[in-house]
Every structure is written in structure tokens, then in C-alpha cells.
Amino acid sequence: MAIQVNNIHKSYAGTKVLNGLSLQVNDGELIALLGPSGCGKTTLLRIIAGLEQPDQGTVLCDGLSTDEVKPGDRKVGFVFQHYALFRHLSVFENIAFGLRAKPRSERPSEEEIKRKVASLLDLIQLDWIAKRLPQQLSGGQRQRVALARVLAIDPKYLLLDEPFGALDAKVRLELRRWLRDRHHDLGVTTIFVTHDQEEALDVADRIVLVNSGKVEQEGTPDQLYNHPKTPFVCDFLGFVNTITIQGRAYHVRPHEIKLSREPIELSIQLKVNTIRTAGQLVQVELQDNESKPVTVALPHDIFAQVNPIIGETLYATPAIQRTFDAT
Amino acid sequence: MNSPTEEPTWLRRALIAFAFIHVALMIILPFASVIAQACSDGIATFTRTFGSRDTIHAIKLTLLIALIAVPLNTLVGIAIAWGFTHVKIPGKRTLLALLDLPFSISPVVVGFLFILLLGKHGLFGGWLEARGIKVIFAFPGLLIATLFVTMPYIAKELIPLMDGRGREEEEAARLLGAGWWRIFWKITFPEIKWGLLYGIILCTARSMGEFGAVAVVSGNIRGRTNTLPLHVEALFQDGDLPAASAAASVLAILGIVSLVARTITDIKAKAKN
Numbered sequence: 001m002a003i004q005v006n007n008i009h010k011s012y013a014g015t016k017v018l019n020g021l022s023l024q025v026n027d028g029e030l031i032a033l034l035g036p037s038g039c040g041k042t043t044l045l046r047i048i049a050g051l052e053q054p055d056q057g058t059v060l061c062d063g064l065s066t067d068e069v070k071p072g073d074r075k076v077g078f079v080f081q082h083y084a085l086f087r088h089l090s091v092f093e094n095i096a097f098g099l100r101a102k103p104r105s106e107r108p109s110e111e112e113i114k115r116k117v118a119s120l121l122d123l124i125q126l127d128w129i130a131k132r133l134p135q136q137l138s139g140g141q142r143q144r145v146a147l148a149r150v151l152a153i154d155p156k157y158l159l160l161d162e163p164f165g166a167l168d169a170k171v172r173l174e175l176r177r178w179l180r181d182r183h184h185d186l187g188v189t190t191i192f193v194t195h196d197q198e199e200a201l202d203v204a205d206r207i208v209l210v211n212s213g214k215v216e217q218e219g220t221p222d223q224l225y226n227h228p229k230t231p232f233v234c235d236f237l238g239f240v241n242t243i244t245i246q247g248r249a250y251h252v253r254p255h256e257i258k259l260s261r262e263p264i265e266l267s268i269q270l271k272v273n274t275i276r277t278a279g280q281l282v283q284v285e286l287q288d289n290e291s292k293p294v295t296v297a298l299p300h301d302i303f304a305q306v307n308p309i310i311g312e313t314l315y316a317t318p319a320i321q322r323t324f325d326a327t
Numbered sequence: 328m329n330s331p332t333e334e335p336t337w338l339r340r341a342l343i344a345f346a347f348i349h350v351a352l353m354i355i356l357p358f359a360s361v362i363a364q365a366c367s368d369g370i371a372t373f374t375r376t377f378g379s380r381d382t383i384h385a386i387k388l389t390l391l392i393a394l395i396a397v398p399l400n401t402l403v404g405i406a407i408a409w410g411f412t413h414v415k416i417p418g419k420r421t422l423l424a425l426l427d428l429p430f431s432i433s434p435v436v437v438g439f440l441f442i443l444l445l446g447k448h449g450l451f452g453g454w455l456e457a458r459g460i461k462v463i464f465a466f467p468g469l470l471i472a473t474l475f476v477t478m479p480y481i482a483k484e485l486i487p488l489m490d491g492r493g494r495e496e497e498e499a500a501r502l503l504g505a506g507w508w509r510i511f512w513k514i515t516f517p518e519i520k521w522g523l524l525y526g527i528i529l530c531t532a533r534s535m536g537e538f539g540a541v542a543v544v545s546g547n548i549r550g551r552t553n554t555l556p557l558h559v560e561a562l563f564q565d566g567d568l569p570a571a572s573a574a575a576s577v578l579a580i581l582g583i584v585s586l587v588a589r590t591i592t593d594i595k596a597k598a599k600n
Contacts, residue, residue: 051498072504084495088517097513098503153503 001060002027002189003048003157008057010043010213017043018054019213030183030190032204034197036236040213041193045159048191049078061157072101074157077150077188081162083142085134091145092130095120098153120148123182140171147179151186158183158190164199176203197237201225209233231324241294243268243318248325252318254297255281259306259314267317270294272308284308286316361579364572376562376573381550385558386577388469392554393534396473400530404481405523409515411482412489423486426479438472438543445471464546469554472540477530484526485519493518521596525589532585536578 003025010018017040025031033041046052048059050071059066061074086094095117099108108116121127124144134142143163150158163179164172180203183190194200200207201221208218209232217224217233228234231242234251241257243250245268260267270286273293281297288294294316298306308314333339365372376382407426416422429437444450445462455462462468493515500510516523538556545552553561555578562571 049502051502071502072506076502078499078502080495080499082495084499086496086500086514089513097500097505101500101503101505101509149499149503 001025002029002062003191004060005044005048006058006060008044008047008054008059010040010047010052010054010056017213018047020057021210021214023208023215023218025189025191028187028189029205030180030192030203031206031208032200033191033193033208033210034200034236035195035210035216037195039210041195041210042161044210045078045161045191045193048157049076049159050074051078075153075155077153077155077158079143079146079150079158079160079163081165083134083139083146085142085146085149087134090131090133091121091126091137092117094134094145095148095152097149116152120152123151124148138171139167140175143167143175147182155188158188160190160192162193162195165194165196172199179203201237209236211236228322234322234324239295241296243288243294243316245318248323250318251322251324252320254283254295256319256322257294257296258317258319259284259296259298259308260317261306261314263315264317266321267315269313270316271313272310275308275310277303286314358579361572361575364568365576368569372569372573376570379570381553382558382570382574384550385553385555385574388466388553389535389555392470392473393531395470396477396534397527397531400474400477401481401523401527403478404485404526404530407482408485408489411486412494426482429476429479434472434476434537434539434541435543437475438540441468441472441475441540441544463544464548464552466552468544469541469552472544473534473537476537476540477534480530480533481523481526484522484529488519488522489515491518521592525592525596528585528588528592532582535581 001024003023005021005023008018008021009016019040021040021044023044033044035041043052047054048061048066050066050069061069061076066074086097089097096113099113099116102108117130118127121130124147126141126144126148129137129141134145137145147163160179164175167175176199179192192200192203204221206218207221207224209216209224211232217229219227224233225237228237228251231251234240238253240251240253243252243257245266258264268288270288272284272286274285276283276285277300282300282303284296284298284303286294286296296316306314334342410416411419411423442449442463445455445468446452447456447463449463452463460467462471496514496518497510500514505513536556537554538560541554542557542560545554545557547553547557547561549558549561555574559571559575559578562574565571
């Protein structure tokens with residue numbers, strides 16, 4: 001077990017941020033800490049890094065308590081959302097910082113530092129900007145430099161706090177794929193904080209969904225997406241319709257609803273409002289008799305078979321009978 | 328053509344003219360008259376004034392006080408600003424307001440407070456006298472009064488800078504294994520250096536120019552406890568106006584030098600950001 005978090009409590013000015021949260025991260029694993037803003041995931045990451053002290057509970061890194069080892073000695077690579085690059089130092093010096101900060105006995109020679117920084121610049125594909133200052137770089141370039149800077153100290157753990165949160169969509173996608181591949185090569189135990197479910201599903205081996213300072217559910221992306229244990233998990237990991245049939249609430253995603261003209265067992269009558277055929281799936285917007293909207297996504301061939309017409313009433317039935325009601 | 332948010336041309340011109348006249352009357356005119364008065368008897372006044380032992384002593388004393396007070400307050404100011412921005416202190420706002428105290432109370436009152444504390448009949452006066460330490464009407468008193476009056480300048484300048492955007496960089500440096508000295512020197516210092524210089528200049532200017540607090544604790548012993556501003560006053564009281572003006576022109580020139588230095592650091596600091 002690389003990182004073990006036991007029953008962490010933390011409050012700020014009387015507000016509980018973490019409420020008895022526990023978590024295990026295995027060696028070489030990439031987990032995503034996913035949750036809405038203010039759920040305590042960044043605080044948890046800062047506690048694991050040793051930047052904050054928990055009010056209660058312990059954090060063990062390779063069996064050693066964070067109280068015993070100073071943050072600087074723990075070989076934690078922490079990447080901040082807003083990069084936190086040293087703005088008066090060049091890219092080269094930013095990356096070399098951790099090497100130069102080593103105690104004299106472990107400090108590499110100038111030659112080794114040059115070689116190491118060069119190889120890291122190569123890794124982040126930015127060897128041509130070594131002499132620039134951070135403010136001369138784009139957001140995506142800055143974050144890659146921030147990653148290279150922490151990789152320079154050969155971290156045992158990589159902690160990423162919404163690393164791509166400040167970047168535009170295309171760069172985000174590129175960088176997270178790049179990160180996933182680098183993680184595959186390097187095998188560093190990594191915790192990735194994000195509020196973007198798509199990012200978590202795309203990157204992580206395992207997702208830990210945090211809500212109100214506690215773990216709501218953890219598991220593989222597949223487990224969380226297809227087998228959520230609570231309505232919160234279901235709702236957080238993608239769009240979901242709540243349709244009530246015979247007094248029970250069914251939580252179904254747009255592609256988990258079947259439409260037909262004939263009444264079927266367990267179905268509800270819905271009126272077709274709008275149809276959008278541009279896209280991988282056809283989006284059909286319907287509403288029940290209380291004007292509550294329901295979104296259904298159909299493959300084009302199924303859509304052609306059913307052939308809904310705007311204004312008509314159809315029968316909808318959940319393909320997956322997902323309910324969270326106490327039975 | 329005026330844009331809708333702009334004042335009419337005549338009003339703008341009138342305001343600018345008013346500002347210029349005000350500055351001319353209140354600053355340039357008195358300043359020029361001091362220099363003119365000092366030069367009225369030609370170079371003779373200067374040689375007479377700066378040849379006098381008392382004037383030379385006053386200048387030396389003023390420089391010595393600044394030489395001790397400014398470095399000491401620089402260290403104290405950095406420490407205060409660092410503490411305020413890096414340590415969780417209950418009642419931070421109240422403490423921050425207290426830091427303004429030397430600005431807000433009259434320097435004369437400050438001097439008087441030190442007399443009450445350290446003077447012959449003061450709270451610690453007996454204790455000091457028993458050990459043969461003379462504070463009031465002596466160099467230590469001048470130094471303490473100057474230290475108190477100039478204390479907030481550097482801290483005040485640094486607190487907003489240290490509180491700002493550099494905090495995550497310090498955390499990043501810490502996690503990369505840097506010790507506190509390396510963090511301060513490599514990360515914090517480059518961030519605050521222009522503000523620090525600005526604060527040092529203000530602190531120096533005030534410590535050389537301080538009159539009120541120093542006047543009370545000095546006892547005005549010529550050639551012993553008179554700093555340059557006090558010496559100017561003493562020469563004036565003697566009715567030796569040219570000599571007073573000559574001595575004052577030194578202070579005035581110091582003031583201009585610090586003003587120029589302030590402006591340059593300000594421009595440099597802004598260019599940096």
C-alpha cells in the first residue's frame with residue numbers, strides 16, 4: 001500500500017471540510033479524486049502532501065506517518081492548478097530547482113543537472129524553451145514544465161491538484177492523454193484531483209468520488225458509471241433522467257431508455273418535444289404530463305425504426321432498472 | 328473631441344493649473360527660499376556652518392542613528408511581515424492596526440511616552456539609573472525613539488507583497504525539498520525586493536528627518552544629543568537664519584534624493600509586474 005489515509009477530519013473556521021475520510025492507494029496506481037467544488041478533495045491532497053495538518057486521523061506513505069517525515073523529504077511531486085512556477089527563474093532553472101535544493105552530499109554535479117533537465121525537457125517536448133521565463137509560455141506549456149519540475153526529483157508519489165483545470169478543452173484532452181501515457185511508462189503512484197467526471201473516467205485506473213468530506217463510492221470507471229450505489233454518484237458521472245413509474249424512481253441515462261409506440265410493461269407515456277439528429281446519437285427530448293423533461297439518446301438505426309414524430313406520444317421504458325429506493 | 332466620460336476641457340485645464348500652483352506655492356517656493364537663504368552670503372555660510380563642530384556632530388549623529396535603525400527595522404520588518412502572512416495568529420486584524428500606531432500618534436507623544444517609561448522618574452528609570460545606564464537625554468533614547476517611529480514602514484510595505492500570489496510557489500519549493508533559507512532567498516526575496524527597497528528608503532528618510540519624538544528625548548544638548556533636524560531648530564532659535572538654512576538644505580537635499588530613489592524603485596517595481 002503506497003498511500004493510506006485513515007479517518008481524516010479537518011475543519012476550517014468551524015466548517016467541516018473532511019469528515020472521517022479514508023482511502024488507500026496501491027503502488028503504481030493512478031486514482032482520480034473526483035467530486036464537486038468544495039467537497040474537500042483539494043484539502044485532502046494538501047494533507048497527503050503535508051502542506052496541511054489534519055485535525056484528526058493519519059496519513060501513511062509507505063508505512064511512514066506524515067508527522068515523521070518533513071514534506072520536503074517525502075519525495076512528493078505536487079502539481080498546482082495554477083502551475084506555481086517560479087516566475088523569475090527560467091524554465092531550465094525551474095526544472096533544476098529540486099536538484100539544486102538537495103543536500104550537498106546528494107546534489108548532482110552541474111553536468112548531471114544539465115543532462116537530467118535536458119532529458120525532462122525532451123520528455124515534455126519543450127526542449128526549445130529552456131531559456132524562457134514562465135510568463136512567456138502558454139498555459140499548457142506551463143503545466144508541462146510544472147510536471148517536469150516535480151519529475152526531476154524522481155517522486156515516489158505524484159499529486160495533481162486539478163492540473164488541467166485552467167486550460168482550454170482541446171489542450172486538456174491532449175495533456176491528460178499524455179499524462180496517462182507517461183504514467184504508464186513511469187509507474188509513479190499518482191492521485192489526480194478533478195471535478196470533471198469525463199477527465200476522471202478517461203484517465204484513472206480507479207475513481208474515488210468524494211462528497212461532503214467523505215468517500216461516496218470508489219471503484220473502476222466502469223463500476224462507478226454503470227453500477228452507481230447512490231443517486232449522487234449516478235448524477236455526478238454523466239447526465240441522468242429520473243423517471244417515476246408506478247411510484248418508483250428510475251435513474252436512467254439517455255441511452256438506457258427504449259421508446260416504442262405500443263405500451264410495454266413498466267413504461268411511461270411521454271410527448272416528443274424536439275429531435276436533434278446531428279451527432280453520434282440522435283437526441284430526443286420528451287416530456288411527461290407534468291412537463292418534466294426526459295432526454296433519450298438513440299443510435300441512428302434504432303431511431304429510424306421507431307421514427308418518432310414531434311408532438312406524438314410514445315411509451316418509454318428503462319432498459320436498466322436502476323433504483324435507489326429502499327425496498 | 329471629448330469622450331462622454333471626460334470632463335470639459337476648461338475644467339481639466341483649470342484643475343491641472345490649480346494643482347501646479349498649489350505644488351509651486353506649498354513645496355517649490357519654501358524649498359527654493361531655504362536654498363536661497365542659505366546661499367545669501369555666498370559660500371561663506373556653508374563653510375562656517377559645516378566647519379562648526381556642533382553641525383558636524385549633528386550630521387554624524389543623524390547618520391549613525393540611521394545606520395543602526397534602518398538595518399534593525401529592515402530585519403524586524405521582514406520578520407513581522409513574514410509572521411503576519413505565514414503564521415496563523417488569532418486577532419491578526421487588531422495586531423495589524425497596532426502596527427499603524429507609530430503613524431497615527433503624534434511623535435511628541437511617543438517621545439513623552441519614552442520619558443515616562445525610561446526617564447529618571449519613569450517606570451524603568453530607577454532600574455536603569457542603578458546600573459548607570461542613561462537612556463533619556465542620551466544616544467540610546469534617540470535611537471529607541473527613532474526605531475519606534477520608523478518601525479512600520481518596511482513591514483507595511485511587505486505584508487501585501489508576501490500575502491499575494493507567491494504562496495503557492497513557496498509551497499512548491501518546500502515540496503521540492505528546499506529549506507527555509509533557500510525558499511526565502513530564491514522564492515520570497517525576488518518577489519519582495521523592490522517593495523523592500525522602497526520601504527528601506529522611506530524608513531531612512533523618516534529616520535533622518537524625525538523631529539518630534541527625538542526632540543522630546545534628546546534634551547537638546549549641542550554637540551552631544553542634537554540630531555540634524557534638532558540642530559536646524561537650535562540654529563534658528565539663535566537667530567542665525569543663514570546657518571539654519573544651510574543645515575536645513577542638507578536635509579532638503581536628502582529628501583529629494585530619497586524622492587528620486589522612491590520614484591525609480593516604484594517604476595522598476597511596476598515594470599517588473
